Amino acid sequence: MAAFAEGVPSFADGLPRPNVTIDEVRRLAAELYGVSGEVRELGSQQDRNFLFTESASATEAHGRRVLFKISNRTVRRDEIEAQNEAMRRMHAAGHPSPAPLPSVNRRDIETADVDGAAHSIRLLTFVEGTPLIDFEHFSADTIASMGALVGTVAATLAGFEHPGLDRELQWDLRLGEQLVEELIDHVADPERRAFMLGALEDITASLAPLKGELPLQAIHGDLTDDNLVATAGALGRPELSGIIDFGDVGTGWRVAELAVACTAVFHHDPARPLAVLPLIRAFDEVVPLTDAEIDALWPLIVLRGATLVVSGLQQVAIDEGNDYAEAALEREWTIFAVPAALDSRVATAAIRRALGRPVAPGPATTSRDATLLDAELARRTRIITLDHTSTALRDGSWLGDEGAEAEAQLLLLAARTGGVAATRFGEPRLTRSVGVAHDAPVNVATGIELYSTAGLALTAPFAGLVSSAEGHVTLTDGARTLVIAGARGLIEGRSLEGESAAVPTRVDEGDPFAEIDGWAHASLQLGEVSAPDAAAVPVPRFVTAEEFPAWLAVLGDPSELIGLAPSEARAEGAGADETLRARLDTYAPLQGHYYAHPPQFERGWREMLIDTEGRHYLDMVNNVTALGHGHPVLADAVAQQWRMLNTNSRFNYASVAELSARLLETLPDGFDTVLLVNSxxxxxxxxxRLTKAFxxxxxxxxxxxxxxxxxxxxxxxxxxxxxxxxxxxxxxxxxxxxxxxxxxxxxxxxxxxxxxxxxxxxxxxxxxxxxxxxxxTFIAEPxxxxxxxxxxxxxxxxxxxxxxxxxGGVVISDEVQxxxxxxxxxxxxxxxxxxxxxxxxVPDVVTVAKAMGNGHPLGAVITRSEIAQALADQGTFFSSAGGSTLSARLGVTVLDIMRDDRLQENAREVGGYLREQLLGLAERQPLIGAIHGRGLYQGIELVRDRETLEPAAAETLALCDRMLAIGIVVQPTGDRGNVLKVKPPLCFTKESADTFVAALDEVLTRGL
Missing domain, CATH: 3.40.640.10 (Type I PLP-dependent aspartate aminotransferase-like (Major domain))
Known part of the structure; x- marks a missing residue:
């Protein structure tokens, strides 16, 4: 491959699009290519593209569609010839892409005057399909298919050489840093400009040692969701069908092809920068990445985003009326800002983990390290637990504004008893969750917090340099840095203040180096943190559970530095997947489980389920837990009964009679007998058995x-x-x-x-x-x-x-559900x-369970005495747990709570509201065929056609998986598998109803 032309190109002047009218386009198309018909412009930042639809002949269903393209006047002819040859190579390899069509003069490229200058003009075949950008939601499978296709393009273009590939192109990431520097003034917002300049500094530092090791080859250069087209396949998900716009074909870093493709993912799921990993993994399976390419990938992704931002702003400034460029500005900022906000070292570690490549460990403590606290204080330090296992957090006290208050109170109480309180590293805190939310919470601690009721001096656990500014103290030995937020620097008994605090000062192990009064946060970071001020500290206090394993390449556990055992920071492979494997190894798979990759639920509150990562999910299926999860009155009643007595119903005690009487009160006259069972x-x-005997x-x-x-x-x-x-x-x-x-x-x-x-x-x-x-006997549910x-x-x-x-028969009403x-x-x-x-x-027999015990094994058969007595000659009936003291007390308490909390009334009111909202949703979502049920027992039937009622079973299953990803637990039911169960706990609120309907609307609108 040839090098760049001599000299460094300048991008300051920009590349305005050719100035041409529709009438001129019609004339040129007719004169040069003999093309006419309906014409409309397609978007482009620097060229002009027009779609012609010719008139259909008598034997055609519709006319031919072709793309009339006027290239920017700065594009050389040999560059366009290289683009044409690249298209032919893709066609030869069987990949749908545009192909040049001959002009009336049998040429692939024509030249014509446009706005006073010569421009190259082509007619290309039109690749049918919808640009991928028009599909709002990208599933992991879609993202992976992008990576496989991009890898195939890179493999196909490997070895392709042409003089027109050597271009001074603004999209060539080898020139990206220069482009951003030249155009940065177009970023008018000072905060955004500072953010981009900081990112550019990191990019330069990361890429400098790698540039000479990155393989070069011909690349498409713009394989984004604008230029990958798809058809709507199964479940409405995009199936990639072609590649368009070869205008950026040229020589470039091979990994740049991947970096450009990755940027297409971020604006579809901005809360999850690592959603791009399936794309990278799929590319690597086709074109294995070198170590240098892996290390350069994330900086190049950020650089590509930055070039989009500055180029887009420049284009709007110089090309008034370019709606395509203007409409893309905020999307392009997201494409830059999402990956730029994630430390590239962390992102690279995540990529290495995803590719199965070795990851260097983060900083660690050693046996030679001393502690921040003296031995006696370290021994008395109290650890507080704030994750799903916390017994101090109860009755929803961790939610909303109360969460921060609960956290502070627990720290204060622990400090009063021990002198110092500390939190745990790598802990997914309930107090940092926000209840049911669209995105996973940012709640995993990247450090530990210390709290002391009195002033406290911290001693250096290792020798190093200390500096202090803006409430942060750093101690670094070059390989690692201990950052104490909320502290003042302390040298030889005096506080560091003013400019002198920022000057690094040497301390030995065991020397006092910081003091805190109340709260402080300690994190152990890889390498040397250059400045302790808040703007320069790169590590957030909390990250998502998805990102945390990658952060371990940058962070260490500071627990041992205060004399505590290391926290059990979770590694990849642990958690829900490991629990599922253990379950399947020992617990018969015949018993089944929801979802292919289920969260691990270990806690609940009201209508929410809470997993081990602290994420809250709206529970739409637990009709068993009628009162809601974690009801404090029921929990106290059960605990009290356990302390008192638990035995079987052959003993004489009051609660079994009380429960039986309470059940009979709910039924018409004639019912006079209750038999208690387990389920x-x-x-x-x-x-x-009773009705057969009767x-x-x-x-x-x-x-x-x-x-x-x-x-x-x-x-x-x-x-x-x-x-x-x-x-x-x-x-x-x-x-x-x-x-x-x-x-x-x-x-x-x-x-x-x-x-x-x-x-x-x-x-x-x-x-x-x-x-x-x-x-x-006739048995049916009502x-x-x-x-x-x-x-x-x-x-x-x-x-x-x-x-x-x-x-001569009798009837059973099965009321269990x-x-x-x-x-x-x-x-x-x-x-x-x-x-x-x-x-x-009125039936003769009623069966009930589920709600009766709020999840405890408790059920009942309620009937007339003559029916019950029909079984007497076969012996007495007995159930060990069904009528036990515990079960009976629990059953009575459930009825009390239902009355006191007005849960039946709530089912009517909120259920009616939910039904109204669902009926409104059905009017605008054609996949919804019917809303069944009433109260808080409803079903949403999904059909592919409202006339034929073809069940949308696959869509229903996919919808449930998609809903889980945004915090909603819902499952299919029915013999056709096309009805969504809607049977949440009876404490369900209108706010939760709105959350559910909005989530369902989003998924049905954005795609599965």
Missing amino acids: GTEAVDLAL TGRDDVACVEESYHGWSYAADAVSTSTSDNPLAAELRAPWVHAFDAPNAYRGTHRGEDAGQRYAADAVAELERLAAAGTPVG RNGNAGAIEVPTAYLSAVYEAVRAG VGYGRQGDVFWGFEQHAGPGGEPI
Whole structure:
């Protein structure tokens, strides 16, 4: 490859676009290429691009589309010839890209006068597809596919040589530092300009020793989301389909091709700079990166962003009316600022980890180091815990403004008892989380905090140079720097003040070097920190859990410097993934788990689940925990009962009678007997046994798409194929499944669907009786919960109940999921249904669990005494835990809390509000086919077509994964897997409803 032309190019004058009108474009296209038709301009910063759509012929569905391109007048002809040849090479390798078309004179390039100067003009084939930038959300798979494509382009262009590749191009990152320096005055905002100049200084320092080691080759130079085109594939996700705009083809660093591509990711997910790692990993699999390229990559990414910013601002200044350039300005600032805000050493460590390359460790303490505190004070130092394991943080005290106050109070209390209090390094603090939020919290501590109720002198743990300014003291031995924020420098018993404080002073190990009064923050950093003022300290006090492992290449654990054992800073591979592997090794996978890569939840509060990284998620699926997570009244009642007594129901104690009486109070007259069990499955199993004994009949009728439990009998009447794909094949001969009464997508639809479904069921009951197998029991949920909160249509249950009883059978209302106040306007689901005269329907047996114990194993069968007594000749019934003192006290307390916290009323009010919001969302999101349910038991059915009702199962699953990434736990249900469960704890608030609806709207709008 040839070197740059002699001399250093200047970019100060800029490159205004060719000044041409649409009429001139039409004339030139017709004269030079014989092209006419509809024309519109496509965006470009320095060239002019026009899309022609020719008229369709009689045999064509639409006319040919071609790109008419007028290059900037500064582009040489041999440069354009090189671009054309690069396109041909890509075509030969099978990669869709533009190709030059011949003019009427059979030339690939024509020259014409535009605005008084000669310009090169081409006609190119048009690559169909949508620019990737128009897809708002990039999944990890999409990002990885970008990396694979960019790597393929680099591999294809390797070895390509042409005189036109040697260009003095402003986008060549070999000239990037010069470009930014020349154009920096276009950055008018002083803070932004200072930030960019600081970044440029770091870039120069990082790249200087690497430039001679970076491989050169022909590169496309602009493989961004503007120039990669895609089609909407499965789930609406982009599938890359081509490459456009070869205007920046030239010789450059090979790694610059990757750096440019990486910048396309940041404005799509600005809170996660490391979201770019899949792209880098995929590129490396095609074109293995050298060590020098890995070390240069992040500085080059930042440099590319900086060149975009200054060039864009210059273009707007010199090219009035360039809407394309002006519209990109804030996006280009994000492309620069996001990676520039992350220490390049940290980013490089993250890249090395992602590529499986060795990472140098961060600074460490040694056995020779002394401590900051004297031995007695170090021994009495109290450590406070602020992560998910903290027992001092309770009842949501860590949230909002109270979090900082709780942190301060805990430090103060610990200091009063020990003299000094300290926090833990690498700890994901609850107090630094913000509740449910779109992005992961910035809450992992990069240092430790010290708090003393009195003035405290710190002694140097190692010999080095001390300096002080702006409330920071630094001690460095060259290889590492200890930074104490909130401290004053101290030399030979006197405080360092004024200009002398900034002058490095030598201290020996054990010498006093800093003093604190109250709070201080200590961090151990790699290398020498040049200045202790706040602006120059590069390490933030908190980082995200995703970034923290990479920060360990820069940070050390200062715990040992105060005489404490090292904190257990988490390394990659630890945490949720490791826990999942351990689970799968020992806990039968048959028991299943949500998500392919689930968070590790170890805590909860109200309608939130909290993982081990301190992130809070909105819990949309825990109908088991009806009261909400961590309810303090329930926790205190359970703890008190454990201290008092826990034994089984064969002993005589009050709470089992109290719970039974309280349950009967919620039901119509006629119910007089309660049997307590451990779960909903046991409740259904026992209910079936009771009704079989009472009627003397084995045959049971149920409805399709339902779930009632996992025991032999409960599973036998469970028809849902989502829970058991072989449910129909394995169905016992004594089980008879009626058509699922679904008026939305079932056999019968519309207002009279209930009557028609009932007629079918009654006919089947009559057929079974005539065949000598009369039904003794009918079991159904009053709302089909497992199918997605599907409404059982009007008139269905009353007719079926009547027919079953007329034939000598009894009916069970399975309320395990849909009862206990969850639907808001009624306590029991069967209360929603009435007979033809409006009279309420009443089942013979009610089964309940889940909410009854708020997650504790507790369920009940509630019936009439004659039905219960039918089992007496088979012995007495007993459940060890079902009616224990603990379970009974807990059950009573749950009912108390539901009453005192008005949770059924809340389900009605907030559930109604949520339903209204979801119905409004459905009007603008076509993937939503229907909103089922009421109260806080709802289902959002997703369909690909509202006419055919084709289930959007894959989309539903992908949506759940995407929602998890932005802090919402929601899961699919139903035999088609296309209904979102909406059954949060009953303490759910309108604010949480708004959060959920907004998140769902975002995902459906931006893509999966």
